[in-house]
Amino acid sequence: MAKRETTKDKILNAAETLFAEHGFEQTSLRQITSEAGVNLASVNYHFGSKKALIQAVMARYLEVFMPALQGQFELLALQPSINSRQVFDCFREPLRQLASVRKHGPTYFLSLLGFAYAEIQGHLRRYIMTHFGEVMQLLQAMMHRANPNLSPVDMFWRLHFVLGTLVFTQVSGPALREIAAADFGESVRADQIIDKLIPFVAGGVDAAMV
Amino acid sequence: MAKRETTKDKILNAAETLFAEHGFEQTSLRQITSEAGVNLASVNYHFGSKKALIQAVMARYLEVFMPALQGQFELLALQPSINSRQVFDCFREPLRQLASVRKHGPTYFLSLLGFAYAEIQGHLRRYIMTHFGEVMQLLQAMMHRANPNLSPVDMFWRLHFVLGTLVFTQVSGPALREIAAADFGESVRADQIIDKLIPFVAGGVDAAMV
DNA sequence: GTATATTTTAAACATTCGTTTTAATTTAGA
DNA sequence: TCTAAATTAAAACGAATGTTTAAAATATAC
Numbered sequence: 080m081a082k083r084e085t086t087k088d089k090i091l092n093a094a095e096t097l098f099a100e101h102g103f104e105q106t107s108l109r110q111i112t113s114e115a116g117v118n119l120a121s122v123n124y125h126f127g128s129k130k131a132l133i134q135a136v137m138a139r140y141l142e143v144f145m146p147a148l149q150g151q152f153e154l155l156a157l158q159p160s161i162n163s164r165q166v167f168d169c170f171r172e173p174l175r176q177l178a179s180v181r182k183h184g185p186t187y188f189l190s191l192l193g194f195a196y197a198e199i200q201g202h203l204r205r206y207i208m209t210h211f212g213e214v215m216q217l218l219q220a221m222m223h224r225a226n227p228n229l230s231p232v233d234m235f236w237r238l239h240f241v242l243g244t245l246v247f248t249q250v251s252g253p254a255l256r257e258i259a260a261a262d263f264g265e266s267v268r269a270d271q272i273i274d275k276l277i278p279f280v281a282g283g284v285d286a287a288m289v
Numbered sequence: 290m291a292k293r294e295t296t297k298d299k300i301l302n303a304a305e306t307l308f309a310e311h312g313f314e315q316t317s318l319r320q321i322t323s324e325a326g327v328n329l330a331s332v333n334y335h336f337g338s339k340k341a342l343i344q345a346v347m348a349r350y351l352e353v354f355m356p357a358l359q360g361q362f363e364l365l366a367l368q369p370s371i372n373s374r375q376v377f378d379c380f381r382e383p384l385r386q387l388a389s390v391r392k393h394g395p396t397y398f399l400s401l402l403g404f405a406y407a408e409i410q411g412h413l414r415r416y417i418m419t420h421f422g423e424v425m426q427l428l429q430a431m432m433h434r435a436n437p438n439l440s441p442v443d444m445f446w447r448l449h450f451v452l453g454t455l456v457f458t459q460v461s462g463p464a465l466r467e468i469a470a471a472d473f474g475e476s477v478r479a480d481q482i483i484d485k486l487i488p489f490v491a492g493g494v495d496a497a498m499v
Numbered sequence: 500g501t502a503t504a505t506t507t508t509a510a511a512c513a514t515t516c517g518t519t520t521t522a523a524t525t526t527a528g529a
Numbered sequence: 530t531c532t533a534a535a536t537t538a539a540a541a542c543g544a545a546t547g548t549t550t551a552a553a554a555t556a557t558a559c
Contacts, residue, residue: 086536104314108517118538123518125536197407197460204464232473236485239465240454244493247453251406254414255449263442275446279493283454286492288485296506318547328508333548335506 087125089115095136095181099190103133103198134206137195140188143180145211147173152217161225164281166218167241174273186269193249196242226284233288241280248272297335299325305346305391309400312460313343313408344416347405350398353390355421357383362427371435374491376428377451384483396479403459406452436494443498451490458482 084092093115097106108129112119126132151169155161177184195203208215222234229237248255252269260266267275294302303325307316318339322329336342361379365371387394405413418425432444439447458465462479470476477485 107515109515118536119517120519120539121537129517197457232469232475233485235469235473236465236482237489239461240458240486240489243457243461244450244453247407247457248450251449251453255446259442259445263445265442272446275443275498276450278496278499279447279450282496283489283493286488286495288488317545319545328506329547330509330549331507339547 086115086117086121089117090122090125090132091136091139092181094132095139095187095191098133098136098194099187102194130202133195137191137203137206140177140180140184140191141207141211144173144177144188145214147176149214149217152214152221155221156217161221162281163222163225163284164277166221166225167277167281169221171273171277183269189245189249189273190252193246196246222284229284229288234284237284240283244280244283245276248276296325296327296331299327300332300335300342301346301349302391304342305349305397305401308343308346308404309393309397312404340412343405347401347413347416350387350390350394350401351417351421354383354387354398355424357386359424359427362424362431365431366427371431372491373432373435373494374487376431376435377487377491379431381483381487399455399459399483400462403456406456407460432494439494439498444494447494450493454490454493455486458486 090111094106094111097110097114108122109119111132112122122129122132126135148169151172155165155169158165174185174188177188181187192203219234219238222238223229223231226234249272252272256267256269256272300321304316304321307320307324318332319329321342322332332339332342336345358379361382365375365379368375384395384398387398391397402413429444429448432448433439433441436444459482462482466477466479466482
């Protein structure tokens, strides 16, 4: 039967694509409703406000991604010894699974996360901490087991450096991929950047603190 | 005699502070002219447009920073062997010298750079490449000498990861410093973050490519 | 000192944005 | 089928933005 796509879903899908490509603030409700083929007012009718729409778009992914990530962490926690590389590799499978949410789910999600952090820093941090605090604590615990010599405050900073790298890469990803393709003749798919990213951040986290 | 501060300079100083604190797009011309105590229209009279004002603010720092950085690179190039850590340490002194431009020059500059990259990616990249291409080529040469085993394309990506880390750290710096101070009781001055950053990025660049 | 050029000022302009309103239309329940 | 609720539609609102205009004020040159 496959019931016809509802207005709410049309908005979510159009918003997600535009948000991932141009950011939240750069995308207007008129662009979204035009792309979705619905009336402008329906966003406020179904979601209440633009901010609530943004949150709904993020939630659709986070509710799939976070439990999957937690599962990976719990699996890794069984190991007798852990290193940073293994912790970051935990992100791969949950990220891949986002393809079930939407065709380009993995790419979209990272891009959304990047813009969310860059544009509305405080809100996203608070949302993640209140809704998925357990996963974040697990991440911290894993990182500490992987690097017990690093002080908590130094680990705090390095984890945010990691986040920064991820965020920036996704936000400026299309432009960088274009340059890389032009300069080196090597075109990198969006979902392959994480293969270049993980060794880098693992190396950074494991670096000696001078 | 210390001639009275001209309108143009008043605008530049007010704009710089507000840009560094809230970003370019988040800062309106009315905020700037109000803070500077000048008329709204004087921005367009003296600079032509907001975009030109942004460029003027950035240029004031880049024209001091880039030649100083080039000097450091040329000094390092004389060494028989080079490692990544030494390359990144080259940024310290030029950054410190920005205090001569303005009281909080070093902090402002990094913050501006962060916002510039996050908000108007293409423009800044193009501006830097056309005006300071020689310095950027020197940086690439230095990094290649420090890590000859890394392919050019991999080095390209890692350098942009580094930039991303820097950018993000500065943009979300105030919020992060606040959290760190609250959670760990350790308050870090803005200009001290770079001490935590350099080992991280050096470790990331030197990581083995799996 | 006067005329010219430069700068400052106040006001309005033209867009764009998220949101609200009000009426029309569709859907669902009795 | 009739009625009430839910949804869609068109239009306008109110606020904010960068920019332009045209007159007033100031500084500069002869």
